[in-house]
Amino acid sequence: MKSVSIEDAFQSAQSFVAREWRLLIPLAFALLAVPQLAFNLLAPMELAPAMAKGDAQLVMAIFQKAPWLSPAAIVIQLITLAGLLAVTALALVPRISVSEAISLGFRRLFVLVAALLLLSLAMLVLVTLIATALELVHLLAGGQMLLLAVVAVIVMLALWIRLIALPAVIVASRAGPIASIRLAWDLSAGAFWPLLGCTLIYAIGGQVVVLASTFVLGAVLVLLCKAAGAAALGPVLAIVVASLANALFWAGFNVLAVAFYRELGGSIRGV
Secondary structure, eight states, X not given: OOOOOHHHHHHHHHHHHHHHHHHHHHHHIIXXXXXXXXXXXXXXXXXHHHHHHTOHHHHHHHHHHOTTHHHHHHHHHHHHHHHHHHHXXXXXXXXXXXXXXXXXXXXXXXXXXXXXXXXXXXXXXXXXXXXXXXXHXXXXXXTTXXXXXXXXXXXXXXXXXXXXXXXXXXXXXXXXXXXXXXXXXXXXXXXXXXXXXXXXXXXXXXXXXXXXXXXXXXXHHHHHHHHTTOTTHHHHHHHHHHHHHHXXXXXXXXXXXXXXXXXXXXXXXXX
């Protein structure tokens, strides 16, 4: 098993954020928060509740009524992925400027998208095989689809942890999508449990902070705007706060992933 220090990874990420927060926050806001914020403000109001409830039929109906939603969502997702690569580049490449990080993020975007598509296809095939195997032993009979869902979530989590260094690999090398997946997979070999533990600590702690700050600040803004006679402005500002908090969460996660990459012995080549 590889020696991965959770303490060193967190300290490295904290050191970078403390040193470069003036660059990191505007970058996260511009490429992670603003696109999602624009989509949330322009999308039909009933879309968010429908997605929160998991009502697939209602979500599809909303998308059919607003044909522009699908291409807009794809564009925003691409910008977000490029933004995550830019954050990774900022944390990984020494003395890189924000403009250079953004340029590098967009240049390597195709590799990340292709890798994610390949992984999605592999995941679909794997889940189909698992469902077939469970059906053959009659474990899916009698409404046991929950078992398949649990297995799928476990497999996705394991895959995510093993490929947690994928953005850093894509930024740090000129490898294609398949080679990048293989390099990230090999890099994390023998370090699954430390990576899982560190990721869970950040994810749980970060989401508690995000949800608490979003709820408190959002409620305060709504009340202040209502008291000032601009009640309609309150929910908009609350959405802005939520978008920024979520963007900072994912920016911080990518900075932590860069710390993992260094802890695992990753190098910088071809940048």
